[in-house]
Amino acid sequence: MPYPQITIKDIAKALNVSVSTVSxxxxxxxxxxxGTKRQISEYARLHNxxxxxxxxxxxxxxxxxxxxxxxxxxxxxxxSVLEGIMDVAEKEGFSxxxxxxxxxxxxxxxxxxxxxxxxxxxxxxxxxxxTTHYEHFQELVDNHIPVIFFDRICVDIPSNRVVIDDYAGAxxxxxYLIKTGCKRIAFFCSPLNLEISKNRRGGYLDALSKHGMSVxxxxxxxxxxxxxxxxxxxxxxxxxxxxxxxxxxxDETALGILHATKQLHFKIPxxxxxxxxxxxxxxxxxxxxxxxVGQSGLDVGxxxxxxxxxxxxxxxxxxxxxxxxxxxxxxxxxxxx
Amino acid sequence: MPYPQITIKDIAKALNVSVSTVSxxxxxxxxxxxGTKRQISEYARLHNxxxxxxxxxxxxxxxxxxxxxxxxxxxxxxxSVLEGIMDVAEKEGFSxxxxxxxxxxxxxxxxxxxxxxxxxxxxxxxxxxxTTHYEHFQELVDNHIPVIFFDRICVDIPSNRVVIDDYAGAxxxxxYLIKTGCKRIAFFCSPLNLEISKNRRGGYLDALSKHGMSVxxxxxxxxxxxxxxxxxxxxxxxxxxxxxxxxxxxDETALGILHATKQLHFKIPxxxxxxxxxxxxxxxxxxxxxxxVGQSGLDVGxxxxxxxxxxxxxxxxxxxxxxxxxxxxxxxxxxxx
DNA sequence: ATGAAAGCGCTAACAA
DNA sequence: TTGTTAGCGCTTTCAT
Numbered sequence: 001m002p003y004p005q006i007t008i009k010d011i012a013k014a015l016n017v018s019v020s021t022v023s024x025x026x027x028x029x030x031x032x033x034x035g036t037k038r039q040i041s042e043y044a045r046l047h048n049x050x051x052x053x054x055x056x057x058x059x060x061x062x063x064x065x066x067x068x069x070x071x072x073x074x075x076x077x078x079x080s081v082l083e084g085i086m087d088v089a090e091k092e093g094f095s096x097x098x099x100x101x102x103x104x105x106x107x108x109x110x111x112x113x114x115x116x117x118x119x120x121x122x123x124x125x126x127x128x129x130x131t132t133h134y135e136h137f138q139e140l141v142d143n144h145i146p147v148i149f150f151d152r153i154c155v156d157i158p159s160n161r162v163v164i165d166d167y168a169g170a171x172x173x174x175x176y177l178i179k180t181g182c183k184r185i186a187f188f189c190s191p192l193n194l195e196i197s198k199n200r201r202g203g204y205l206d207a208l209s210k211h212g213m214s215v216x217x218x219x220x221x222x223x224x225x226x227x228x229x230x231x232x233x234x235x236x237x238x239x240x241x242x243x244x245x246x247x248x249x250x251d252e253t254a255l256g257i258l259h260a261t262k263q264l265h266f267k268i269p270x271x272x273x274x275x276x277x278x279x280x281x282x283x284x285x286x287x288x289x290x291x292x293v294g295q296s297g298l299d300v301g302x303x304x305x306x307x308x309x310x311x312x313x314x315x316x317x318x319x320x321x322x323x324x325x326x327x328x329x330x331x332x333x334x335x336x337x
Numbered sequence: 338m339p340y341p342q343i344t345i346k347d348i349a350k351a352l353n354v355s356v357s358t359v360s361x362x363x364x365x366x367x368x369x370x371x372g373t374k375r376q377i378s379e380y381a382r383l384h385n386x387x388x389x390x391x392x393x394x395x396x397x398x399x400x401x402x403x404x405x406x407x408x409x410x411x412x413x414x415x416x417s418v419l420e421g422i423m424d425v426a427e428k429e430g431f432s433x434x435x436x437x438x439x440x441x442x443x444x445x446x447x448x449x450x451x452x453x454x455x456x457x458x459x460x461x462x463x464x465x466x467x468t469t470h471y472e473h474f475q476e477l478v479d480n481h482i483p484v485i486f487f488d489r490i491c492v493d494i495p496s497n498r499v500v501i502d503d504y505a506g507a508x509x510x511x512x513y514l515i516k517t518g519c520k521r522i523a524f525f526c527s528p529l530n531l532e533i534s535k536n537r538r539g540g541y542l543d544a545l546s547k548h549g550m551s552v553x554x555x556x557x558x559x560x561x562x563x564x565x566x567x568x569x570x571x572x573x574x575x576x577x578x579x580x581x582x583x584x585x586x587x588d589e590t591a592l593g594i595l596h597a598t599k600q601l602h603f604k605i606p607x608x609x610x611x612x613x614x615x616x617x618x619x620x621x622x623x624x625x626x627x628x629x630v631g632q633s634g635l636d637v638g639x640x641x642x643x644x645x646x647x648x649x650x651x652x653x654x655x656x657x658x659x660x661x662x663x664x665x666x667x668x669x670x671x672x673x674x
Numbered sequence: 675a676t677g678a679a680a681g682c683g684c685t686a687a688c689a690a
Numbered sequence: 691t692t693g694t695t696a697g698c699g700c701t702t703t704c705a706t
Binding site (some may be wrong): 017018019020021024031032033055057058059060061100 | 675676677678679681683684688
């Protein structure tokens with residue numbers, strides 16, 4: 001039918017009943033004669049009536065739209081999280097409004113404003129790297145919009161959280177490197193204002209001390225992408241006291257290190273071991289295949305959305321803070337002994 | 338301020354003026370005394386007033402929300418497209434409502450329904466693999482909601498399109514393989530109900546015939562992912578009349594082929610050449626690095642969104658069909674001679 | 675069993 | 691320059 005959407009008003013007029021009758025029929029209200037009810041539903045179906053969600057949201061003062069803010073789209077982990085969020089959102093009947101911060105504070109702030117303006121019923125987000133103050137998130141809380149942080153959480157905002165067990169993942173990876181005989185283990189990480197960086201570094205440091213190894217500050221570098229990793233790793237590998245293992249906060253960085261190591265013709269893993277964090281497709285595509293700490297973005301996304309749905313549905317009844325920790329799994333492939 | 342959003346009504350009451358005055362002040366209407374205007378804006382700013390976009394959308398009968406439906410999130414190309422869409426959406430002041438079909442017809446249909454119900458002002462989409470009839474898309478058109486298809490386009494719906502120059506990309510890649518001496522070039526592609534498959538096959542076939550090479554049906558396989566590619570490629574490589582080159586519709590498939598080829602200890606690229614399509618991160622991470630047809634998802638996303646914005650803004654004035662073809666670029670790395 | 679009317683937040687035509 | 695009012699689509703209370 002080449003016509004714009006019809007409204008309950010159109011149906012009412014056509015069937016010579018009142019709009020309230022139509023509304024009741026469409027909502028399957030009990031006190032209504034079967035006759036009119038059938039007639040109305042029939043007409044609605046025939047003319048392809050769809051409720052106007054904007055009007056509904058206006059009337060009910062609540063929507064079924066949740067907001068999501070991620071740092072970026074081209075990113076294996078965040079894509080996976082998004083996929084997980086969509087899995088649950090779809091099942092539970094929520095729509096997703098998507099924003100992206102590009103790790104920029106101002107963009108993140110504006111996204112939050114937009115979300116408040118759009119009257120979404122909840123927000124899922126992973127903080128931008130730049131963000132160091134949190135008034136915008138606080139505003140969500142003030143407006144009684146439930147927020148769940150995942151991965152890059154914000155500890156200063158009372159909210160629920162879904163995190164990867166970064167500490168345990170880093171600890172396990174570092175211990176594995178130690179147990180396979182590595183003596184000088186370098187660590188490449190993101191800026192330390194992020195909780196995940198702190199936690200992964202914590203795991204790394206504790207593994208060292210647990211095994212009686214000293215910490216060499218020279219071996220800890222702020223470097224978290226492929227392109228930067230190449231020169232940094234190259235320089236380290238050419239030094240007299242070179243590392244014999246690298247542990248990086250993500251796969252891209254690990255693969256940059258791998259590239260540099262191959263270029264310098266070190267034997268992998270005999271002379272140099274490398275371990276990443278994420279387990280994206282590239283970890284399998286690389287040669288040798290990358291040993292890495294697998295983190296399931298899907299599980300993070302699903303858990304976060306499940307927590308949010310619960311918070312939206314049972315408002316107030318649930319305990320204030322209920323967090324979720326997603327386990328990692330060390331996936332040993334070919335870049336470690 | 339720990340309070341819910343205030344409305345123009347609240348402001349009106351507080352300042353003892355009418356709501357229309359507040360509305361005018363906030364919309365910077367010319368016929369209003371500077372005094373009241375300043376007073377109102379000041380109060381609004383102070384109390385953190387934000388327009389209710391739901392109410393606005395209701396009133397104006399138009400929203401600034403566009404809908405996007407992609408087959409899946411965990412996918413380098415579609416993530417890139419999404420990133421491109423967000424670039425432009427953000428700049429032009431649109432919000433994005435995201436759906437995902439998982440290549441399933443029913444999910445796609447429901448997403449479209451939801452989008453219509455949500456009264457979005459436009460839709461960007463890439464069809465599900467399963468989809469073979471198009472009433473749901475037609476409904477968008479009937480409702481005067483502009484639709485732009487990208488990549489997996491729908492030729493049966495009057496709409497604008499943004500496509501990768503699949504034919505030229507496949508032609509160039511195949512010709513390159515031929516020119517570097519490959520004699521038996523296999524082709525791995527997606528099901529042929531998709532235009533992109535047809536076009537890429539077209540390029541492949543035309544390159545062969547252009548160079549006087551015959552087509553061997555045995556060399557053309559429906560296979561478009563990593564896991565399936567491994568056994569299929571293995572079987573082909575073990576046959577008496579094995580191919581000496583593979584051209585795949587995406588990088589994952591190419592990398593599956595690469596894996597199989599390495600396992601069988603064929604020399605790459607001397608004995609077997611491999612070329613993919615996409616140029617994701619894995620193409621660089623692999624060893625040898627993958628030769629592939631680079632397609633810029635970012636450009637596709639940006640162009641699609643630009644087209645959509647134009648269609649939304651200058652409704653009716655633009656020529657009915659205005660399509661955009663995004664060029665590919667053959668990126669020669671190490672899996673070809 | 676059904677209708678009339680108010681109201682969600684906002685804009686705009688009309689009045690004053 | 692400012693106020694009053696109707697109305698966008700829908701639900702819901704109160705009448706009938």
